[in-house]
Amino acid sequence: MNTEDTSPRTPPPRSLSGLWPFVRPYRWQVGLALLFLLLAATATLLFPVALRHLIDGGLQADRGAQAMALRGHFLDVFGVAVLLGVASASRFYIMSWLGERVTADVRSAVYGHVLRQSPAFFETTRTGEVLSRLTTDTTLVQTVVGSSLSMGLRNAITGLGALAMLVWAHPMVMVQVLLVIVLVVLPAMWWGRRVRRLSRASQDRVADASAIAAEVLNAIPMVQSYTAEDREAGRFDEAAEHAFRTAVRRSRARSVLVAFIIIANAALILWGLYQGTQAVLAGTMSAGQLGQAVVLVILFAGAVAVWGEVYGDLLRAAGASERLMELLASRSPVQEPVQPRTLPAVHGGSRVRFEQVRFHYPSRPAQAALDAFDLTIEPGQTVALVGPSGAGKTTVFQLLQRFYDPGAGRILLDGVPINELALADLRGRVGTVPQDPVIFSASALDNIRYGRPGASDDEVRAAARAAFADEFIRALPEGYDTFLGERGVRLSGGQRQRIAIARAMLKNPPLLLLDEATSALDAQSERMVQAALDTAMQGRTTLVVAHRLATVRRADRIVVLDHGRIAEQGTHDELLARQGLYAHLASLQFNA
Structure with a gap:
């Protein structure tokens, strides 16, 4: 059986915009989650600053002043840690609640919409496929809305903030780093398109297997009457194997993307460390500034690495969202009249x-x-x-x-x-x-x-x-x-x-x-x-x-x-x- 992807369309991540009508009723929760997200990102970016002051403050010649300064700097670092912990926990809870709530609303909307379709809809759409979209696809949406999306936003803010601080503190070093970033991002985006196509194909193959299972389970007496258990099990095995092979191809492509991003990030960190140590040896940067730069480079590289993972989740969720929106966009040829008429009262039957x-x-x-x-x-x-x-x-x-x-x-x-x-x-x-x-x-x-x-x-x-x-x-x-x-x-x-x-x-x-x-x-x-x-x-x-x-x-x-x-x-x-x-x-x- 051919396992090549024949999907005619490739859903971009912006396909997730179809979820906005389901998110909009909870904009207060979204706003609160964004506030805690910003606080967590700010706390993360304050760590390198606090670390710089801690290192430079600990190098004072006066022992008494050094002890007092260290105590204050350690308290500052601990305060940043408390802010980060509280903000991160609050953001996690609100986004998890939002993911569960939006997923439940999407499931209800899709199910209610399908119930109102005319029989013509079910002449071309299998029940098992609808069930797959209601379960597998909405689970992917829940993962993104409740976890991956907020993680991606937090790392985007952290990464951009770290990049801005590095540019401000060490502009010449960051010009070189930015050139390397371009060499990392462009290939990652090109390879991401392949991951996106395979993600949609994988979900379609899972839906095919679900459709076969739903059809057979609804006809168990007939299947057993014709002793077709082995035949039907084989048919499902074939569909499951097809889904497995497509998923493996998707995972292989995504693994290559992850490996590339991790190796590129390591190169960025080493390049930043090399430039920083050269600046310290030349006397143009203090030890505290080097520590700050190292942490900022690590934060930026980590944000890019997380975005590589999140981008893959977004691609899968984009395919799932598109499949769900396709169901919601389907329109029954039998439509309610704009201004319905009233039936007269009858006795003894209708005419x-x-x-x-x-x-x-x-x-x-x-x-x-x-x-x-x-x-x-x-x-x-x-x-x-x-x-x-x-x-x-x-x-x-x-x-x-x-x-x-x-x-x-x-x-x-x-x-x-x-x-x-x-x-x-x-x-x-x-x-x-x-x-x-x-x-x-x-x-x-x-x-x-x-x-x-x-x-x-x-x-x-x-x-x-x-x-x-x-x-x-x-x-x-x-x-x-x-x-x-x-x-x-x-x-x-x-x-x-x-x-x-x-x-x-x-x-x-x-x-x-x-x-x-x-x-x-x-x-x-x-x-x-x-x-x-x-x-x-x-x-x-x-x-x-x-x-x-x-x-x-x-x-x-x-x-x-x-x-x-x-x-x-x-x-x-x-x-x-x-x-x-x-x-x-x-x-x-x-x-x-």
Whole structure:
């Protein structure tokens, strides 16, 4: 497998500017951290000055004056140390708090934004990649905001201060040192671009491995059923190995950068020491001034070395920040109206109208999922959608809930075009019972209450009784408080379906969508679920998708779809008499 980086973009460190909206609300904390940072840098720069006075003061001929001077100078040095310790500790605490706070805000913002994306987003973005960005990338951001950034700023201030003091005290020496610095910085910046590219590539490879793991872990029964454990483990090993090789290349490049900076810094220190000793021998510099110069050169070289490390962290965080900002910058094609309209009050169900709707899925632009689709459903009616697989039945449900917008035509709910409604108002009027109901890792009570979070326990139990779920729930070890396991693994298919029906009934919407709600059940479970559905359908408009025609015989009207168009519609008996597509499908099923 090719391990070369194919990333089309290289994020510069300024990509971190995308984090500013998350840092801005805490500008007081930032200002306080900068204050302590400046105090710590100032204390660091005062050390060489105090050292100079300590050395020169200790060379006095008068023993009594020398002892007094030394005592005062040692107290000055200790005072500088206290200032440095307090300022550094305060800066560390505030920046650590800020890093944790900003990271939590970024995670929440990205997660909340992803939740509002239309299904089109997930046609091209894997869930595992999103999870990788929420965990790995935000951890990198936390490291930089909480630690590396403040360390880099402190060393930048210290290094520049030391450089300024050296230039002021020894201008001729520093002209030569500055020339050497240019020879160090330019190659480091050139090599840093390679480290930056590899950092982004490494994070992308980790995201690929996370995506594979998330996909497989969500399909464990299928994987084990096909005895594909070794195959899937091998696929993950290959992705992990790819990530490892890319990370090694990044680490190798960064190691070269670190080695170069350390060797160059050693050269700077030795050059400064050599120039200083020559000045002392020539009598143009005192021993205290030499000590001060040596410490300043060490501080400057150390600051440059730390910046080499911090720059690498900034490059990694820039890639992570860019990936997070890409998620935040993604815009769902389904947008809220600027001035949403209000739905009228309804009794006995909603009225639904499709007017010449045409729609293509983003991943299949050449094939129309619906074409010239025109349908009216009156309040309280039960309309069944049937047809071959791929005829467009589920698409009707997705468009009606505005997961997608049609390319042409419009959809009206109770006389109002749905694209003029707030999404919460539109979806608040719709209840769904899918073929594969979603059961959350929570109690039975909480799973049903998901339909209406503010419902009381009594209302939840009433919905469960109406859905014929009360009996089996009370038989669970802890009744309604029983934890149902991830995806409801402790329940049978029919029990999960009745939980979903109870959830929809608790919501009490005027429009109910049943998508193959009984197709995966055995005969006994189907009878129980069908009884629950009959109760749920009373007093509301119901749209039913079904392959099994036996479940739609009692519908007020059956709409037969074929290749995204309405082929025919009528009652069960009327359609059988026409000997069309419905009669053909019925003969295949009933004869079988």
